[in-house]
Amino acid sequence: MNRLLVLETIIQLKSFTKAAETLGYTQSSVSQMMAALEKEFGIQILKRSRNGVSLTPEGEELYPYIVQALRQYQALEERAASLKGLDKGTVRIGAITSVSCYWLPPLFKAFQEKYPNIEFVLQQGDFGMILDWLKRGEIDFGLMTSEYGDGFNKVVLHETEMKVFLPSHHPLAELDEVPIEKLQDDPFILVEGGGYSEPLAAFEKAGAHADVRYRIQDDYTIMAMVEADxxxxxxxxxxxxxxxxxxxxxxxxxxxxxxVAVVYREKETLPIASQYFIDFLVKHQKELQ
Structure with missing residues (x-):
């Protein structure tokens, strides 16, 4: 199992050297472990290039199963630990930027006050990226819209409002509420949703059209662009x-x-720490604003 963990770390960091430093091994031992793993499977899994270490086509085929094996072993370890209390564990989350920035930090802190040895691994991305991570087993659950992604279990935590952000001198800035059809004449900066967009769905439902000029993933970049008119x-x-x-x-x-919902496959198959944290989120959903 250690060799699979080393492989995962190499892929994440794209480097034997960085993986060795992160895991506390020598580079030589990391290379030996990967050579032994490739010999065991009888195929070349990794390749090196100027851009770092990456998976071969055969490695790409195997990697989802390797990640799944690691998560199952993690679940086994945590299940054993749960018999004597939640002493350790890792919660792997994929979340959209607004949720990861404004909701998760205080929730992490409150959860770790109760379970101080729990670690969190947070990946930020759009809806499509989060669903892809779920399918590949790279995260335990996602925090994203419940309106997108068939075939997953979803528990809605809170319904947030989406607002139009305007330059302070914009004529529509004087209105208390802005009819969506009045937004058709301005260049529109779209939050890249990875396959789904609430604003575009709202325009379409209203029979209006957004003049999309930019597609950006980062909320703060969008606000800077709005400020720049x-x-x-x-x-x-x-x-x-x-x-x-x-x-x-x-x-x-x-x-x-x-x-905004917790999105996951089968809760019972998740690591114990992630099951606990999902329950924690649901319990505290009324505190989310």
Whole structure:
């Protein structure tokens, strides 16, 4: 199992040297472990290039099964630990930026006060990336919209409002609420959703059209672009709670909502620590704002 862990670390860091440093091995021992693993499987798993270490085509085929084996072993270890209390474990989460920035830090802190030896691994991405990580077994669960991604279990935690962000001098900034059809004339900066977009769905439902000029993944980059008068954007209300940008946020009519959910495969197969943290999220969902 150690060799599989080393392989996963090499792929994440794209380097034998960095993997050895991270795991506390010598580079020579890491190379020997990978050579032994390739000999055991009878195929070449890794290749080196100027861009670092990556998987061969055969390695790509095997890697999802390797990740699954690691997670199952992790679940086994944590199940054993759970018999004497949740003493250790790792929670692997994929989340959209607004949730990872505004909700998760205080929740991590509160959970670790109860379970101090639990570790968190957080990956930020769009909806498509989170679903892909779930399918590959790279995360235990995702925090994203419940409106996208068939075939997964979903528990809605909170419905957040999405607001239109405008330059402070914009004529629509004087309105209390902005009709969505009035947003058609401005260049639109779209949050890249990886296959789904609440704002575009809202435009379509209203029979309106967004003039998309930019597709950006980062909320703060979008606010900087709005401040620079490059266009307007519709973002989660969470983003408006901490910003120094010279922009204004207004509700859209009809309202644009995002039901944020915990998204996972089968809860019973998840590591114990992740099962506990999902229950913790559900228990504290009324505190989310």
């Amino acid at each position: 490059l266009g307007i954007g519709i973002l989660s209300e969470l983003v408006d709670s901490r910003t120094d940008f010279d922009v204004v946020a207004k509700s859209v009519v009809p309202a644009v909502k995002r039901p």
